[in-house]
Amino acid sequence: MEQDNKNLPLIPLRGITIFPYMVMHFDVGREKSILALEEAMLNEQEIFLVSQKDAKIEEPKVEEIYSIGTICTIKQILKLPGNTVRVLVEGISRARIIKYIQDEPFYRGEVEPLVEVEYSSDKKCEALMRKAKDIFDEYINMSGNMTSELLISMDDLESPGRLADIISSYLMLKGDKKQELLEAYDAEERLEKLIYILNNELDILKIERKIGVKVKKNIDKVQREYYLREQLKAIQEELGEDDEDKKEINKYKNKINKAKLPKSVKEKALYELDRLKNSGSYSAEGGVIRTYLDWMLELPWNAETDDNLDVKRAREVLEKEHYGLEDVKDRIIEYLAVRKMSNSLKGPILCLVGPPGVGKTSIARSIANALNRNFVRMSLGGVRDEAEIRGHRKTYVGAIPGRVIYGMKQAKTRNPLFLLDEIDKMSNDFRGDPADALLEVLDAEQNSTFRDHYLELDFDLSKVLFITTANSLDTIPRPLLDRMEVIEVSGYTYEEKFHIAKNHLIPKQLKEHNIEEQSITFADSAIYNVIENYTRESGVRSLERKLAAVIRKTIAEMVEKDKKSINITTNHIKKYLGPVIYTYDKTDKEDKLGVVMGMAWTGYGGDTLPVEVTVMPGNGKLELTGQLGDVMKESARAGFSYVRANASKYGISPDFYKDKDIHIHAPEGAVPKDGPSAGVTMITAMISVLSNKKVRHNVAMTGEITLTGRVLPIGGLKEKSLAAFRAGIDTVIIPKDNEKDMLKIPKSIKSKLKFILADKIDDVLTNALISEE
Ligand code: ADP
Numbered sequence: 001m002e003q004d005n006k007n008l009p010l011i012p013l014r015g016i017t018i019f020p021y022m023v024m025h026f027d028v029g030r031e032k033s034i035l036a037l038e039e040a041m042l043n044e045q046e047i048f049l050v051s052q053k054d055a056k057i058e059e060p061k062v063e064e065i066y067s068i069g070t071i072c073t074i075k076q077i078l079k080l081p082g083n084t085v086r087v088l089v090e091g092i093s094r095a096r097i098i099k100y101i102q103d104e105p106f107y108r109g110e111v112e113p114l115v116e117v118e119y120s121s122d123k124k125c126e127a128l129m130r131k132a133k134d135i136f137d138e139y140i141n142m143s144g145n146m147t148s149e150l151l152i153s154m155d156d157l158e159s160p161g162r163l164a165d166i167i168s169s170y171l172m173l174k175g176d177k178k179q180e181l182l183e184a185y186d187a188e189e190r191l192e193k194l195i196y197i198l199n200n201e202l203d204i205l206k207i208e209r210k211i212g213v214k215v216k217k218n219i220d221k222v223q224r225e226y227y228l229r230e231q232l233k234a235i236q237e238e239l240g241e242d243d244e245d246k247k248e249i250n251k252y253k254n255k256i257n258k259a260k261l262p263k264s265v266k267e268k269a270l271y272e273l274d275r276l277k278n279s280g281s282y283s284a285e286g287g288v289i290r291t292y293l294d295w296m297l298e299l300p301w302n303a304e305t306d307d308n309l310d311v312k313r314a315r316e317v318l319e320k321e322h323y324g325l326e327d328v329k330d331r332i333i334e335y336l337a338v339r340k341m342s343n344s345l346k347g348p349i350l351c352l353v354g355p356p357g358v359g360k361t362s363i364a365r366s367i368a369n370a371l372n373r374n375f376v377r378m379s380l381g382g383v384r385d386e387a388e389i390r391g392h393r394k395t396y397v398g399a400i401p402g403r404v405i406y407g408m409k410q411a412k413t414r415n416p417l418f419l420l421d422e423i424d425k426m427s428n429d430f431r432g433d434p435a436d437a438l439l440e441v442l443d444a445e446q447n448s449t450f451r452d453h454y455l456e457l458d459f460d461l462s463k464v465l466f467i468t469t470a471n472s473l474d475t476i477p478r479p480l481l482d483r484m485e486v487i488e489v490s491g492y493t494y495e496e497k498f499h500i501a502k503n504h505l506i507p508k509q510l511k512e513h514n515i516e517e518q519s520i521t522f523a524d525s526a527i528y529n530v531i532e533n534y535t536r537e538s539g540v541r542s543l544e545r546k547l548a549a550v551i552r553k554t555i556a557e558m559v560e561k562d563k564k565s566i567n568i569t570t571n572h573i574k575k576y577l578g579p580v581i582y583t584y585d586k587t588d589k590e591d592k593l594g595v596v597m598g599m600a601w602t603g604y605g606g607d608t609l610p611v612e613v614t615v616m617p618g619n620g621k622l623e624l625t626g627q628l629g630d631v632m633k634e635s636a637r638a639g640f641s642y643v644r645a646n647a648s649k650y651g652i653s654p655d656f657y658k659d660k661d662i663h664i665h666a667p668e669g670a671v672p673k674d675g676p677s678a679g680v681t682m683i684t685a686m687i688s689v690l691s692n693k694k695v696r697h698n699v700a701m702t703g704e705i706t707l708t709g710r711v712l713p714i715g716g717l718k719e720k721s722l723a724a725f726r727a728g729i730d731t732v733i734i735p736k737d738n739e740k741d742m743l744k745i746p747k748s749i750k751s752k753l754k755f756i757l758a759d760k761i762d763d764v765l766t767n768a769l770i771s772e773e
Contacts, residue, residue: 005098008071009036010107012052012060017178018070020091021162022169025076029084032059036106037077037087045074048095048111051179062100062107068183071095071113091165094182114185116161125160128191135198136167142205143172161187164194173197249277255297262301265457269296292394295401295455300414304463305372307415309340314370321366322359323500324492328352331487332367346444347485351423351468351476354489355605355719357539360469361419363489368417373465376411376418378403381425386432389441391454401454404441408459415463423480424470435477442466442483471604490718491538491605493725495748497531498524505544509551519565520554529570533580536726538605538719550576590697591770594689597700598681599724599732601716606723608700609678611666613685618661626666629674635705636664639683642707642761643690650765652690662686677714679705680733680764693769700724701733701764709761713737718744725749731756733764 011033018024028034040047050069052060076088094114101108157163168181177197184190236245256269276289308314314336318329335350352360361377368375383389383403391402400406407418426434440446441461448462468484470476476484492500502522510517530550535543553576554566566572574580598609622640624633640662647654664682680703688695702720704712713735714720724732736757742750758764 005110005112006046006048006071006095007101007108007110008046008048009039010048010050010069010097010100010109010111011036012065012107013049013069014052015055015175017051017175017182018049018072018089018091019165019169019178019182020070020093021165022091023075023088024091024169025086025088027080027084027086030058031083032106034083034085036108037074037085039106039108040074041077046092047072047074047089048097048109049089050097051175055175062103066179066183068094068096068114068179069111070182071111091169094185116159116187122188125188125191128188128195129157129160129163132163132167132191132195132198135195135202136170139171139198139202139205142202142209159187160191164190167194167198171197171201173201249273252276252293252297259297260302261296265296265301268457269293272296288394292454295405295409296457298409299405299455299459300408300412301459303413304415305374305413308370308372309336311337311340314367317370318363318366321369321504322363323503324496325359325363325489328363328487328489332363335485336367336371346462349442349466349468349484351470351481351484351486352489353470353473353486355471355491355538357537357541357544358489358491359539360489361421364417364419364467364469367465367467371417371465374411374413374416376407376416377421378407378419379421380434380438381422382427383425383434384427386434386437387453389434389437391452393453394456399454401452402437404450404461405452405455405459408461408464414460415465417465417467420466420468422470423468424472424475426477433477435480439479439483442480472602490744491722492540493722493746493748494528494531496746497540497543498527500540501527501531501543501547505540505547506551509544509548512548513551513555515551515555519558520551521565521567523567523569526568526570526573529573530577532726534573534577536581538722546577591694592697593692593694594685596681596685596688596695596768597697597724597727597729598678599700599702599720600675600677601714601719606716606719606721608723608727608729609666609681611664611678611681611685613665613682613689614663615656615660615689616663617659619659620657621661623661623663624665625663628664628666631674631676632666632678635676635679636682638707639679639686639705642683642705642709643686645707646709647690650687650691652687656690662689675714676704676712677702679703680711680758680761683761684764684768687765688769691769693771695768696731696770698729699731699733699768700727700729701758701768703733703735703758703764705761711735711758711760711764717741718746721745721749721753721755725753730754731767733758733767735759736763 011028013026016024016026028037036047048069049072050066052065054060054064057064070091071093072089072091074087074089078086078088080086095111096114098110098112101110157166164181164184164187168178171178173181181190181193181197184193252273256266256273259266259269261269272289272293276286276293279286279289311333315329315333318332322329332350335347339347352363354360364377365375387402389402389404391405392399401409408414408416411418420438423438426438428434441450444462447464448460449458450461451458473481473486502524506522506527507517510520530546531543534546537543550568550573554568554572557563558566594613594615596611598611600607600609622637624636628636643650643652644654644657647656664685666678680701683705684695684701687693702714702717704714706712717734717738718741721732730752731754733756736759739757742755756763756767758767
């Protein structure tokens with residue numbers, strides 16, 4: 001159908017293309033265009049809209065405007081502020097400009113409408129239409145910014161040209177592509193072009209999406225945590241936990257302000273608090289900071305107790321809480337008196353040395369009581385890493401301060417009595433020597449600025465009264481020992497143990513079990529029975545345990561049999577504690593060949609040390625078995641040489657070794673003993689068998705020996721005598737040079753034991769061996 005050419009006002013469009021059947025609005029600002037609009041409104045409201053080739057040109061010339069455009073009707077005009085007009089148009093038909101009639105004040109031209117050629121039921125056309133619809137369907141799904149309702153309305157479309165135009169109008173295409181579609185006059189050609197462009201667009205969309213997913217993934221990873229955190233925050237806020245955080249921070253702040261911390265400590269605390277604020281309450285770091293702050297706040301930076309340097313009162317406290325230990329008490333009182341005069345507790349560190357269970361810890365506790373100081377105890381047994389004393393750096397996972405700072409926290413004051421237990425049991429390895437760290441702790445010159453690795457702050461230890469304990473002095477590192485004033489606390493005699501049990505241990509245990517003193521009483525013989533037959537120690541620790549066991553069993557019996565009180569006798573003891581545990585070597589009431597009772601001394605106190613020797617046919621071998629340490633083996637060899645060298649003197653054939661082997665055995669002994677003091681014992685035993693002279697069963701001996709037969713002095717005389725007495729011995733042979741140590745032996749022991757002083761081995765032999773008559 002032919003249509004006449006039209007004479008219409010014209011507006012060049014910038015960046016948009018309008019297709020037939022398309023309804024669209026756009027804003028018009030150029031004056032020339034507004035005039036064209038007004039002109040159109042005055043007539044049939046028809047206008048020719050055609051794109052300019054370059055959207056950027058403000059006033060396009062004729063040749064800068066495409067020739068094919070769309071004839072539209074103007075539906076609506078809206079004046080906007082600032083001289084712009086919004087116009088709603090509907091596309092009617094394609095048209096080509098034949099000629100420009102005027103270009104001022106607006107463009108006007110003669111346009112020729114291009115009428116669609118109608119295709120009817122052409123199969124190719126049908127196929128193209130379907131294809132176009134399918135692809136467009138996919139395009140809509142991919143781009144996601146159009147609804148599929150569009151497609152439904154398209155289903156009814158029969159005309160391929162119309163379908164192409166409608167789809168074109170919805171596509172987001174560059175201006176020149178749209179123009180291409182507009183210029184495709186033939187409907188079939190237009191559809192083909194459209195399908196091509198759609199396919200292209202679809203590809204691009206797919207790639208875009210792929211990139212999008214990738215980028216998103218990356219962003220996701222980075223932001224996931226952030227989002228989760230934010231979410232958590234939101235949840236916490238909802239739950240009111242954010243408030244909790246704030247409350248916590250405030251709580252710390254108050255504590256810090258109240259704690260009267262030294263300036264540097266306070267600064268550090270506030271700094272850490274600031275970090276806590278920023279770290280988030282659930283982060284691992286938050287936890288570390290919190291622990292650190294707690295430590296800081298719980299340490300006694302300033303708290304102190306007032307010292308009581310009343311020496312008289314101190315003596316009373318010591319007397320009340322401990323039986324015996326007279327010289328220990330005297331030494332402690334002296335120490336305190338000197339400190340009182342100089343008005344400071346600085347000075348050498350006290351070191352209480354003695355076997356376990358003799359009251360070292362408890363006397364230290366009494367000193368604390370007497371001085372009115374808090375008491376803390378720290379065991380150094382097994383410490384071999386410097387960090388145990390001085391702490392680990394905070395960067396360590398699970399780091400905590402060292403034991404010194406730990407102790408100070410427990411002490412709650414900065415001037416406690418700090419007991420360093422078992423200072424002789426410390427060892428060292430590649431991680432640094434704990435003794436060095438300890439030296440710093442104990443050194444009055446340095447310890448006012450003791451620095452713990454964890455705390456990273458100076459802590460003042462100068463007001464602490466350190467006391468140490470040890471079982472023996474041998475293994476205390478020399479530099480430490482030099483700084484200490486040693487007080488020996490030795491083992492107890494039966495009598496002393498009896499008094500300690502009766503006046504201290506039993507009342508203490510009854511109190512702990514909440515029993516009135518009248519309800520359970522002990523017959524003296526019962527106490528002695530426990531001491532003699534159920535314990536074997538220098539101290540009273542296992543005695544205390546045994547008494548506690550007896551008390552528990554008595555309570556059970558009282559409850560069961562509904563008794564108000566019980567007086568414990570030896571029969572009860574037997575019933576409660578079972579058969580006698582220790583008989584010592586008391587059963588040996590016979591004089592024997594080659595069996596000699598020696599005496600030994602270890603960190604655990606004194607003990608008896610029987611030595612047996614037998615002789616058998618052989619070729620001069622010396623066999624050593626049993627609980628013999630290296631030093632004891634040396635003594636045995638030295639003894640053997642002495643015997644060989646002096647054989648004839650003792651009526652032994654000088655050639656005895658040619659056809660005899662000698663076997664020395666040290667039976668039993670839970671505690672391994674070692675030391676040179678068994679020399680006399682071995683020689684006596686060897687000479688006994690070789691000369692066929694029996695050894696008195698009631699004699700015990702101790703002494704080191706030289707190859708010339710001299711008896712050298714030994715250590716631990718008191719402990720050894722106690723052990724000999726416990727074992728039922730009545731005569732002890734000791735080196736003459738130990739005579740001076742006899743002063744330390746309790747009278748009760750001295751009155752029951754006969755001491756023989758030996759200068760030479762012959763002195764020993766005459767007193768120990770029974771000559772055959
Ligand atoms: P140590 O520290 O020497 O190993 P403890 O101080 O632990 O020994 O003593 C063990 C127990 O024996 C404690 O209950 C203590 O009170 C008690 N004890 C030790 N010696 C005496 C004593 N002389 N007087 C009173 N009780 C004592």
